[in-house]
Amino acid sequence: MEDEYLAEPFRIKMVENLKITDRKYREEAIKKGHYNLFCIDAEDVYIDLLTDSGTSAMSDSQWAGIMMGNQAYAGSRNYKHFEDVLRGIFGYRHILPTHQGRASENLLFSSIVKKGNVVPANSHFDTTRANVESNGGIALNLVIEEAYDTEKILPFKGNMDLEKLKECIKKEGKNIPLILMTVTNNAGGGQPVSMENLKAVSKIARENKIPFFIDACRYAENSYFIKMREKGYENKTPLEIAREMFALADGCTFSAKKDGLVNIGGALAFNDDALLEIVREKLILIEGFTSYGGLACRDLEAVAIGVMEALQEDYLKNRIGQTQYLGDKLKEGGVPMVLPFGGHAIYVDAKKFLPNIPQSQFPAQALGCELYCEAGVRGVEIGTATFGKTENGKAVYPKLELLRLAIPRRAYTNRHMDVVARALINIYKRRDKLKGLKMTYEAKSLRHFTAKYEKL
Numbered sequence: 001m002e003d004e005y006l007a008e009p010f011r012i013k014m015v016e017n018l019k020i021t022d023r024k025y026r027e028e029a030i031k032k033g034h035y036n037l038f039c040i041d042a043e044d045v046y047i048d049l050l051t052d053s054g055t056s057a058m059s060d061s062q063w064a065g066i067m068m069g070n071q072a073y074a075g076s077r078n079y080k081h082f083e084d085v086l087r088g089i090f091g092y093r094h095i096l097p098t099h100q101g102r103a104s105e106n107l108l109f110s111s112i113v114k115k116g117n118v119v120p121a122n123s124h125f126d127t128t129r130a131n132v133e134s135n136g137g138i139a140l141n142l143v144i145e146e147a148y149d150t151e152k153i154l155p156f157k158g159n160m161d162l163e164k165l166k167e168c169i170k171k172e173g174k175n176i177p178l179i180l181m182t183v184t185n186n187a188g189g190g191q192p193v194s195m196e197n198l199k200a201v202s203k204i205a206r207e208n209k210i211p212f213f214i215d216a217c218r219y220a221e222n223s224y225f226i227k228m229r230e231k232g233y234e235n236k237t238p239l240e241i242a243r244e245m246f247a248l249a250d251g252c253t254f255s256a257k258k259d260g261l262v263n264i265g266g267a268l269a270f271n272d273d274a275l276l277e278i279v280r281e282k283l284i285l286i287e288g289f290t291s292y293g294g295l296a297c298r299d300l301e302a303v304a305i306g307v308m309e310a311l312q313e314d315y316l317k318n319r320i321g322q323t324q325y326l327g328d329k330l331k332e333g334g335v336p337m338v339l340p341f342g343g344h345a346i347y348v349d350a351k352k353f354l355p356n357i358p359q360s361q362f363p364a365q366a367l368g369c370e371l372y373c374e375a376g377v378r379g380v381e382i383g384t385a386t387f388g389k390t391e392n393g394k395a396v397y398p399k400l401e402l403l404r405l406a407i408p409r410r411a412y413t414n415r416h417m418d419v420v421a422r423a424l425i426n427i428y429k430r431r432d433k434l435k436g437l438k439m440t441y442e443a444k445s446l447r448h449f450t451a452k453y454e455k456l
């Protein structure tokens with residue numbers, strides 16, 4: 001379809017009615033949730049941009065596939081379909097189903113990460129970091145320095161800094177059990193990684209005999225960015241690009257809740273036969289048998305169909321286009337964001353939005369709460385609450401302080417995006433009136449999920 005005529009490449013067959021609330025109601029709801037957006041009822045949210053994970057609208061084909069579930073403890077035909085389709089994309093010998101991405105991370109890292117090991121990545125996402133650390137490892141972010149400059153426009157701001165990676169290998173040598181590349185780079189603004197960078201990392205990993213894994217959550221979106229932005233890939237399909245990407249690595253962790261277009265599901269895929277021996281035992285112990293991995297077999301069918309839909313070019317054009325649409329609207333209103341816009345989300349730069357609130361007072365979290373009160377829109381903090389920590393009694397702050405607005409796939413229209421933009425721009429106009437937050441409770445690990453705050 002010609003660009004000027006391409007709107008949504010689907011039409012709506014079923015709707016979910018939304019509860020409409022007023023500001024007073026929302027102020028009470030957020031207070032009751034201790035100013036933590038994870039702790040309010042989803043029903044009380046009008047436009048839910050907390051995550052793009054597990055929130056996609058499934059297609060009629062996927063729902064039909066669910067009805068064709070062949071529920072069996074072992075050897076379900078849905079598993080065979082899942083295995084065939086994922087092997088056709090990833091190309092790896094072993095395809096293990098899991099219930100979601102973090103289960104794949106747990107299986108992989110608990111098998112190969114030992115106490116004191118260093119795991120370099122462009123950027124680790126929260127569960128990835130937590131799974132490395134819970135196995136005694138050190139999760140190291142080696143993304144290019146420009147990734148921390150939110151205004152710098154670069155086509156592939158998710159790239160790994162190759163010099164830093166070489167230095168890390170020189171220093172740590174055999175202490176590195178694997179190198180990880182997150183595509184797209186969720187913790188750093190949903191920015192893509194170029195094929196050139198993937199090739200270079202793969203070469204370094206192979207020269208040093210270090211396994212190289214891809215965190216493949218948004219690999220289809222990354223493939224589309226490569227097609228749009230990298231020379232030589234204009235005429236390749238997203239599927240061809242994805243295959244080329246995966247061929248450079250030894251395996252991947254995958255949360256199908258993103259580019260699998262499903263509400264639940266994941267996979268761990270790799271070539272190493274010795275690793276299979278270790279991982280398979282754990283899979284059976286903690287997730288389930290190797291032909292269902294913590295899922296109902298019908299869910300495997302929905303993944304097998306969903307991953308192919310997510311690789312369709314018209315779908316990807318619309319998907320990335322909707323994120324761009326929201327970003328363009330916000331830009332018109334002067335809202336500071338991570339540029340260029342990411343694939344699955346817009347990341348508001350809270351340090352620049354609220355320069356009057358120091359990081360010790362959680363500016364991105366405060367902005368998220370205000371956006372919810374303003375229009376019932378829920379985003380998520382990716383800043384001090386998520387990645388900050390206390391070391392030797394001293395607070396350590398992350399370089400980026402962001403409010404992520406992650407757009408569920410095929411779920412909202414651009415009129416919803418207009419509301420999000422209008423609400424945020426209205427807050428921007430009175431930004432100097434906003435106040436920060438004080439954290440009154442924090443868990444030892446992944447504190448942002450359950451933290452409690454008080455308004456200052």
Ligand SMILES: Cc1ncc(COP(=O)(O)O)c(C=O)c1O
Nearest residue numbers: 053100101102125127186217255
């Ligand atoms: C980059 C990245 N890796 C891993 C995960 C974990 O996936 P899951 O939520 O399915 O456990 C996420 C989830 O958002 C993610 O964005």
